[in-house]
């Protein structure tokens with residue numbers, strides 16, 4: 001049996017004002033506070049991080065950023081650094097989310113730079129990987145995911161493995177209502193676990209959490225997270241409602 005604590009993280013994307021983010025954070029805190037054995041996180045828009053951090057103070061809910069720039073400081077208009085995120089109590093930051101890959105030019109090398117910067121600054125990277133529909137249909141899903149995992153984890157040394165989280169998010173399942181079947185997801189998660197053994201060693205592979213993301217909802221969460229290599233969820237749309245997010249958190253309880 002693995003000792004991986006399930007992790008359920010909400011990705012709020014570009015939704016809500018700061019006061020709406022505060023209300024959502026308060027709801028998440030209230031509704032998930034009594035759930036044992038599951039790590040919970042939220043990734044609000046950057047502009048709401050400080051306010052949400054205040055609402056989460058004294059709770060165990062993790063605060064994640066949706067993006068980070070790898071440089072320490074400088075002329076990078078619109079960007080935020082690892083130190084800035086740490087200064088507002090971010091414990092985690094998403095890296096290489098498919099929307100950042102699609103719209104913001106984040107490629108494998110850029111993702112690796114961000115993983116390195118976060119680890120150097122004491123913030124945990126949550127590295128997102130996943131194939132597009134055309135890549136799956138061409139039979140290249142595992143090849144694409146394998147390349148993304150190897151590249152993104154290149155900066156991870158033996159002392160860092162405990163701080164890294166992975167998320168497998170098939171691009172065709174994000175925001176589309178189409179979820180990978182539990183069997184499809186498990187196949188890719190098991191493949192990633194095997195790759196981790198090769199790249200980081202048996203112990204690191206057994207300990208690293210691999211979340212599933214892509215149209216996770218209360219109705220499908222338990223079945224997905226019940227699979228042996230699915231260690232939680234990265235939740236977009238369903239994380240914008242505190243009740244549905246809390247239902248997904250409860251579905252992750254390790255009673256299995």
Ligand code: PGA
Pocket residue numbers: 011169173174175176177213214215216234235236237238
């Ligand atoms: P979704 O988004 O749950 O709305 O599909 C998941 C994600 O992009 O992290």
